[in-house]
Amino acid sequence: MKIEWQHLIGKPLDELCAMAGAKSPVSVVNMLRHQYTDYDDIIRYLPTSQVDELHVDVLNLIAQDFPELSAVCGHLLVKHKRRNRPMHVQARQATQQDAQAKLARSREVIKSMNVGDRVLVQWHGEREAVITHVARAKVTVRFEARGDVREKAYQAIDVRPLVKYPEGTQNT
Structure with missing residues (x-):
């Protein structure tokens, strides 16, 4: 997967929120996932189980590179797992x-x-x-x-x- 957020690492959270056009850190995570990776292009061709794995991988990468977003990523991971139960x-x-x-x-x-x-x-x-x-x-x-x-x-x-x-x- 292609990641293009390296230039954003270390920016203050309020600046990232302004870039995402929202006050919520969730919006920043979504912005990073959709606009700074090729996530959307990849998931078109993957079966659901692999999309779930990719989603988890991307959130883990965001949490690793942006420690101030790690709690948000953890919350989204739990929410995603709960939502995807049969x-x-x-x-x-x-x-x-x-x-x-x-x-x-x-x-x-x-x-x-x-x-x-x-x-x-x-x-x-x-x-x-x-x-x-x-x-x-x-x-x-x-x-x-x-x-x-x-x-x-x-x-x-x-x-x-x-x-x-x-x-x-x-x-x-």
């Missing part, structure tokens, strides 16, 4: 993070639940149920449905306490 990996990680957050909320909510508490659960519509077992993040409830008594485990966050108002005091 969609199924991104989806799986998002699902896993959602499940972990739900589990953490359930562990907090369950602290106020006890065996015998009356709650509302979703099972073919909303149903009244009674808690029969309390675990770390799940409760087992018993309810009647279609003439049968059923037991089912729910994460605590999916169970709502049932509030019964004394007759004549319900807020309407």
Whole structure:
């Protein structure tokens, strides 16, 4: 790869920002990558995996020659790697993070639940149920449905306490 930024090495960052026409060091990195190398000409003919490698190589070269931009280059490398994860990996990680957050909320909510508490659960519509077992993040409830008594485990966050108002005091 052809690099033509040697005459810029050692220039102050604010001067490089002015050259890039912006205040952001990210703009300087992009300027160096696109205007002072033949990066754009090379990537036209490379498969995606090699474009990613070239991108990493160019950012590493910029960080090496312009130490004041090394943190920016490091940030861009992390961002680039994250962006280039396959969609199924991104989806799986998002699902896993959602499940972990739900589990953490359930562990907090369950602290106020006890065996015998009356709650509302979703099972073919909303149903009244009674808690029969309390675990770390799940409760087992018993309810009647279609003439049968059923037991089912729910994460605590999916169970709502049932509030019964004394007759004549319900807020309407």
